[in-house]
Amino acid sequence: MSWNLASRLEADDFQLKRGLAEMLRGGVIMDVTDAGQARIAEAAGAVAVMALERIPADIRRDGGVARMSDPALIQSIQQAVSIPVMAKCRIGHFAEAQILQALAVDFIDESEVLTPADEEHHIHKWDFSIPFVCGATDLGEALRRIGEGAALIRTKGEAGSGNIVEAVRHLRRIHTQMRELTQLDPGQLMSRAKTLGAPYELVCYVAEQGELPVPNFSAGGVATPADAALVRQLGAEAVFVGSGIFRSEDPAERAAAIVRAATHFDDPAVLAEVSHGLKGAMPGLELGELPDAQRLAKRGW
Numbered sequence: 001m002s003w004n005l006a007s008r009l010e011a012d013d014f015q016l017k018r019g020l021a022e023m024l025r026g027g028v029i030m031d032v033t034d035a036g037q038a039r040i041a042e043a044a045g046a047v048a049v050m051a052l053e054r055i056p057a058d059i060r061r062d063g064g065v066a067r068m069s070d071p072a073l074i075q076s077i078q079q080a081v082s083i084p085v086m087a088k089c090r091i092g093h094f095a096e097a098q099i100l101q102a103l104a105v106d107f108i109d110e111s112e113v114l115t116p117a118d119e120e121h122h123i124h125k126w127d128f129s130i131p132f133v134c135g136a137t138d139l140g141e142a143l144r145r146i147g148e149g150a151a152l153i154r155t156k157g158e159a160g161s162g163n164i165v166e167a168v169r170h171l172r173r174i175h176t177q178m179r180e181l182t183q184l185d186p187g188q189l190m191s192r193a194k195t196l197g198a199p200y201e202l203v204c205y206v207a208e209q210g211e212l213p214v215p216n217f218s219a220g221g222v223a224t225p226a227d228a229a230l231v232r233q234l235g236a237e238a239v240f241v242g243s244g245i246f247r248s249e250d251p252a253e254r255a256a257a258i259v260r261a262a263t264h265f266d267d268p269a270v271l272a273e274v275s276h277g278l279k280g281a282m283p284g285l286e287l288g289e290l291p292d293a294q295r296l297a298k299r300g301w
């Protein structure tokens with residue numbers, strides 16, 4: 001295989017992975033912890049589910065080490081639904097990723113929601129035939145993950161918080177940084193690659209195209225239909241939702257409402273209709289006083 005990044009991104013196998021990510025555009029990917037929840041998600045119109053043992057709010061509450069889910073759980077969810085099934089491995093835990101690949105999940109999420117296994121290295125994702133999704137809080141982090149082979153980026157937000165503020169921060173930051181790149185002279189791009197800590201070829205790509213070479217979704221803290229509409233209007237091409245659905249008082253209704261909101265994100269009349277009469281949203285966390293050690297978005301680099 002060529003080590004040239006541009007030719008790797010253009011290769012058929014990467015194009016296929018990216019195409020799978022593009023098929024999820026406009027939709028909602030829901031965290032589910034059992035087959036019953038997966039069926040609720042599918043019936044509500046989710047484009048994919050993320051199989052995991054605990055939703056992020058419960059991982060946050062329980063503390064301790066959070067690892068890849070039991071394969072039996074993942075397989076029971078694969079059998080329950082016909083939509084794509086994603087599953088998470090720990091950052092840098094390539095052996096968990098190998099297991100998920102053997103289970104033929106549709107996407108592997110190298111996720112900060114689980115406890116990192118390696119604080120220095122993320123997985124070399126080019127080694128895998130299954131596409132990876134990775135989180136990012138800024139453009140440099142997004143381009144580093146793509147440089148390692150990620151076919152889909154999601155802004156991290158602050159998973160399990162029920163608070164949209166970090167998702168908004170990360171989306172705005174990435175879009176601002178991409179716009180800035182398009183204004184630079186070619187002679188300024190190497191210097192910018194250095195400050196971003198990002199591969200030069202990918203910095204040049206964004207400067208020319210004004211966008212990432214893979215889709216960018218949003219995750220972390222979506223709790224209401226309006227939250228989903230907000231991140232879509234800020235440029236997220238699809239939305240991951242976990243705790244906001246299954247920690248609310250009305251998971252099935254809320255799931256369907258969030259799907260409609262993600263689709264009709266720029267139609268306030270539809271947003272008013274789907275927001276009407278829902279029961280209680282998940283309780284949210286005020287993040288201002290949350291110490292860094294409890295911030296999942298700080299995991300990875």
Ligand SMILES: O=C(CO)[C@H](O)[C@H](O)COP(=O)(O)O
Pocket residue numbers: 031050055056057088109111112113156158159160161162219220221222240241242243244
């Ligand atoms: O973990 C995820 C991505 O890796 C989740 O899909 C997402 O971040 C869920 O966050 P929340 O529970 O706040 O909706």
